[in-house]
Amino acid sequence: MAEQLTLGAESIIFRLDQWDREFILKHRPPKPYLLKAIDDLLKLSRTNRECKMLTVARSLGVPTPAVLWIDRKQHTIAMDFINGTQLKQLVSEASERKLRELCEEFGRLIGLLHDGGVVHGDPTTSNVIVDKQSKVWLIDFGLAEMNATVEMKGVDIHLMRRAFETTHWDLEDTMLESALVGYRRTMREEAEEVLSRANEIRTRGRYH
Ligand SMILES: Nc1ncnc2c1ncn2[C@@H]1O[C@H](COP(=O)(O)OP(=O)(O)OP(=O)(O)O)[C@@H](O)[C@H]1O
Ligand SMILES: [Mg+2]
Incomplete structure (x- = not known):
């Protein structure tokens, strides 16, 4: 079951309990006031960047949630829930x-x-x-x-x-x-x- 955790300026965060573990879905919803093509490009860039940089940061010794998967069409990243x-x-x-x-x-x-x-x-x-x-x-x-x-x-x-x-x-x-x-x-x-x-x-x- 997904439970909405926060509604940020940029994203909606859901907490998901599945397969005996808890994780987070960070979804970047469409912005109705932006041209769709621009909105899609911006969100794709942020989503890709976040996914890559969470891992780069960890390789430098900084504790960050591990990325489990990424849905580029839905602009959603699944990552570990940090309790x-x-x-x-x-x-x-x-x-x-x-x-x-x-x-x-x-x-x-x-x-x-x-x-x-x-x-x-x-x-x-x-x-x-x-x-x-x-x-x-x-x-x-x-x-x-x-x-x-x-x-x-x-x-x-x-x-x-x-x-x-x-x-x-x-x-x-x-x-x-x-x-x-x-x-x-x-x-x-x-x-x-x-x-x-x-x-x-x-x-x-x-x-x-
Ligand atoms: N992996 C995680 N584990 C636990 N809590 C999380 C995790 N990811 C996000 N959160 C919670 O959700 C909030 C918003 O997440 P995040 O900062 O990634 O999104 P945002 O859209 O950039 O939010 P904001 O605009 O408020 O900074 C975080 O401050 C944190 O409380
Ligand atoms: Mg934040």
Whole structure:
């Protein structure tokens, strides 16, 4: 039986219990206001990209749900269900120590991606799932890209920072600080160049 889990801006997520296992169907429904041919092309590109990048990310050591199958006509991906909670929801209930630990791991995983030349594209706290063992998983790779430049990595860090700001104004500094500890750990010397580019992007955004 399929049960609708969420209705996102881009997709509908169903949870399916079958063959003694739980998985997720991520379906990108038609957008009535777009010309069908353009809509189809866009969705095919996002679906293919997500499928490929979930696997590329895993090969870099980032926990991501395994893709089980893909239906290109229906723009649907079946993947493992990660039984856990969005980082976004944990922010208000976790202790500061736990929150620091989780954000550090989030930053470390973004660093692993960047070190492998990959950007996530939408690194928000709703795209981070924490499971029962406190393992941190990244999802939602429809905007991820390979062969990333310093500018692209800078944008990723900028988006992560923005996500912390919009999630919790009073915890944003703690979250950012911890994420950057993890990020620096995996990116080593390359981190500083990306972080100063992220600051530059932030200034550009504010004054233009
Ligand atoms: N494999 C999964 N396991 C568990 N939960 C998932 C999984 N995939 C998606 N979800 C849940 O569904 C939500 C939306 O999924 P996802 O972020 O992939 O789609 P989206 O359309 O990009 O959503 P949004 O526009 O809200 O970011 C996630 O934040 C998460 O709570
Ligand atoms: Mg999402």
